[in-house]
Amino acid sequence: MAKSLFMSIATLVILNVTGLNLLAADAPKANADRMEARIIGLGEFGKNADGGVDRVAFSDADIAGRNHMIGLMKTAGLEVHVDYAGNIIGKRAGKNPALATITFGSHIDSVPGGGNYDGDVGVMGALEVVDLLNEADITTEHPLEMIIFTAEESSMIGSRAFTGDLSKRTLDSFTSPGDRRDGLDRIGGDHTRLKEVRPTNPVHAFVELHIEQGGILEQKNLNIGIVEGIVGISTWPVKVEGFANHAGTTPMPGRRDALVAASKLIIAINERATRMEGRQVATVGRIEAFPGASNVIPGTVEFSLQIRDLDADKIQHLFEVIQQEAKMVEVEMDVKISFGTSGVPAPALTDIRLRNLIEQSAKDLGLTCQHMQSGAGHDAQHMAHFTPTGMIFVPSRGGISHSPNEYTSPQDMANGADVLLRTILKLDETIFTEE
């Protein structure tokens, strides 16, 4: 079920299946109160004093939250199992077992000091879809799978394993949340069998509902974002080398201050990324001066440069412009500037047919929408290289995420679940011509 099989084919074949009543204008809609109550219920696991949540992957809070979700999924009639990567998978049989599986879901792990909506909204939206199907007594043609991916906020370990893209390097990272192999085993996975995680049965598509984590939908007063793709993220370590010296005995002229040089480059990065046409962003988020004492002129400064865009060529072009700026700073300030190797989550485009289904679903429901890129990473970016993938955004208040102040209204969540359900039902009516 490699992506290439699908991407060249844009024609759809419409099947005649059940579930049509939920596509009717007067069909039952997602229950906003139920979704809100479930969000609050899940928020108890890892709840912190700031009103947010600390539910980092593999933590006790994560494990408790996972067990809570497994219970809810079983109550909804799903046949639940945990794969070797700890992904929680709830199966709902289809009428035609020969058809490929329609998958949908998100994650419930959080960043440290995170909020209650990032990931959780997509999971509760998926569960709402199952409940709505149950309540309407509908069996789809295709088998369905609701998936809660493991450790999205910690290198997306679950979706990487699911799509066969989990490297030893990712597993070796101890940055967060400690020993990842041990963590996988603790949540019911088996780190020695990760190569067996990738499904061997065919997958029809994947759809993820998620909060926008940006402020565009709110600012434009729109209900739904149709995600064109997840931006590529290139992050370079940058090193500026001047000459460390005594801050008292070294006159101002002739100093080779690495921090003054770094400051010039940081401003240039910001200006170039801002002035260039397009949606690219460039950020310096981390900086350290060495030796780092108030009475020593910094001899070395290290900082991170991160560029994101949906177009890999655009990332490269902006990087080259920044390298030119660095050369000018080198000459002006008598320093040496070097760029390390960038990490490369490449841009991941969603499937154009899925975008169309999502757009049509939103319009059917009378919801306003626009196409947009996702500046944040998501499990969907790995799924997009594995199966036709679509992604639905709902508004984030103030564009805030990864914070206790993260918030999406119950109605926005319900809108998202409605679009997710409709998209799945339309997918169920559809067979991509190779199948």
Added chain:
Amino acid sequence: MAKSLFMSIATLVILNVTGLNLLAADAPKANADRMEARIIGLGEFGKNADGGVDRVAFSDADIAGRNHMIGLMKTAGLEVHVDYAGNIIGKRAGKNPALATITFGSHIDSVPGGGNYDGDVGVMGALEVVDLLNEADITTEHPLEMIIFTAEESSMIGSRAFTGDLSKRTLDSFTSPGDRRDGLDRIGGDHTRLKEVRPTNPVHAFVELHIEQGGILEQKNLNIGIVEGIVGISTWPVKVEGFANHAGTTPMPGRRDALVAASKLIIAINERATRMEGRQVATVGRIEAFPGASNVIPGTVEFSLQIRDLDADKIQHLFEVIQQEAKMVEVEMDVKISFGTSGVPAPALTDIRLRNLIEQSAKDLGLTCQHMQSGAGHDAQHMAHFTPTGMIFVPSRGGISHSPNEYTSPQDMANGADVLLRTILKLDETIFTEE
């Protein structure tokens, strides 16, 4: 013996004392080889792999080095005792016990990863003076005291205690080298009796020989620096507050990036300090961005601002100029910038009579010299508030200090010792009129 007693009186009374033969043109000179050998010998205590020394105050290496020096001082016939602040004091009786004591010395503790010349040259120069007096069989009129101050590189604990200027805050600091009260007791002091350290017998003057720690003497090919004073050092914590947000989902326009704002201010600080007439310096040596992740726009940046000058008004003026720059950055970048309270080692001027004696001594010896400020702090800055104080600089190769690459040639060290001896002998001939 408060400084104020002396500073208003510039007239000198010449006494007729011994030691004149060492002021003669053909008198024996300091032994450069002996000084070099002693520097290398002391460098064994705390020697590190980089060819430098880790002899942080109160460490085992410091204690071993102190014992080594006590041995050398006793061998030179000094009557050695350790005061309650751990200062090592070697007394040499004068002919006239009623006269005030002439003091001279420096320190032997180092910064972590320091060199073999900062402090050590002044101590070995002081010892050389004692040896030269011994070899010429000279007894001065005034009693002499060679002093090795405690923990110069850790808040100058010894000279602060000696001059009655040691605060609880300084003692409470754990930044380096751990519990300071415990450290004082470990080196033979008594932290419960620090108020008794300040001498009650009269002190005639203090003279310190030290390496320049800057590159001015070397660049101008001069032998001796006559220190006009030790610069005041004001260090402010600066906080820039913008708004932390997702580096992927937040478009470039509308970002309130605290690091871009901080960069603009850092450049302005550098330019203003450079363009202003005078010898002031301003340095940003430490910086931290919060939350400090490559994928988050910095919401807060904290950095240090340090300004040094011999004139406190100049420091204040430059600080006000920088505050104006900060106001402009606040408006341009939509951030808030605040300055904390500065630490205040005020500028400390040396005694003009001592400067003249040092200059005359250098010229008598055929050495080239110039008046200059000390951009670095020294024990002499505390002594200057206590007794007429002079300070002699010798060149530092490449202006480097606080580094294993620190170096001063044997001949430069010997030149410094010769000027120190001559200055002490001239002081011995002199009585300030109040005594």
